[in-house]
Every structure is written in C-alpha cells, then in structure tokens.
Amino acid sequence: MRPITFQTKVYELLEDYPQLEDILTEISPAFAKLKNPILRRTIARVTTIQQAAAVAGIEAGEVVRRLRIAAGLSDSDAGVNNTTGAALESEQPDWFLPEKVIVRYDAVKTLDAGDVPMAEILRLSNSLQEGQIFEFSSPFLPTPILDMLSAKGFKIWSKREGAIFFNRVTKS
Incomplete structure (x- = not known):
C-alpha cells in the first residue's frame, strides 16, 4: 500500500x-x-x-x-507543501481584457451531463494565439486542469462569482 x-x-x-x-x-x-x-x-x-x-x-x-x-495510518507528516500552481486571484491581471476573450465554454453543462470537459478545455486552450483569451466556467476551481495549463506556460486567472468559477486562460 x-x-x-x-x-x-x-x-x-x-x-x-x-x-x-x-x-x-x-x-x-x-x-x-x-x-x-x-x-x-x-x-x-x-x-x-x-x-x-x-x-x-x-x-x-x-x-x-x-x-x-x-x-489506520499515522496522521503526522501529511505532506510537503500545501500550495498549488492554480491560484484563485481577486485582482484582475493586466493581461485580461474582456474584448480579448475569443471563445467561452460552459463546463458546468458538460459536467452536469456526466461528461468530462478536460479534453475540450485543453483543445480550446491550445488553439489560442498569443494575446487571445479563452474563458470557461466551472462549478469548482478545476485545479488539475489549471495546473496542467500553467505547466505548459499559459497564464491563468480564475474568479469566483457566486457558485461559478470563471477561468481565463491566455498564452504567455
């Protein structure tokens, strides 16, 4: 184990x-x-x-x-670091301009249908040209996907509005 x-x-x-x-x-x-x-x-x-x-x-x-x-294991030494690369920011970053959003995707509907939106989110992100922004909504902060995009060099800004997270992605 x-x-x-x-x-x-x-x-x-x-x-x-x-x-x-x-x-x-x-x-x-x-x-x-x-x-x-x-x-x-x-x-x-x-x-x-x-x-x-x-x-x-x-x-x-x-x-x-x-x-x-x-x-039934020891509860000490739970882990090393409790941070993630996908940060939820309250301040709008300089690179985000609403008019630069070229595509929006509703991952809430996909998840509600029992499907997984990861492939579509990655596909749409990878299709961006420099300076363009992709925005997708989700019912939770999609940390694994955001970490993957961040590791690929994308800039990310997520903001919670009510029960929905709006995640903005752009190429650096």
Missing part, C-alpha cells in the same frame, strides 16, 4: 484504500462525483489529493490527516 500524501493520486488512493471513498464524501460532498465511473477513470487518475482539496475548497492537510486516520 502506498502512503497517503498531498501528491497521492485520488485514483491510487481509492485503489489502495477503497473504504476511504465514503470518508471523502463525508469530508466534502464535492467528492461524491467520484462515484461517476467516467470521472473516476479519467479525472481521478491525474488529480492529487492536494488538487482535489483545492477543488472542494478545503485545506489539503486536513484531508490527508483524516484519510490517514481512517486508513
């Missing part, structure tokens, strides 16, 4: 400790989406506990601690 850390993939966690699925749902109702087999096979394979905690809006150290206790 693998240790439970910030960097543990959710899929691996549930593979090693299937009994923790109910604990995740207790921690946050956002984790109930893991019952969807499509999301479990796709998103859960690339999402770390740290990223999942950010999506759920809860502190990653607390998630790791509770999972370790439920698995």
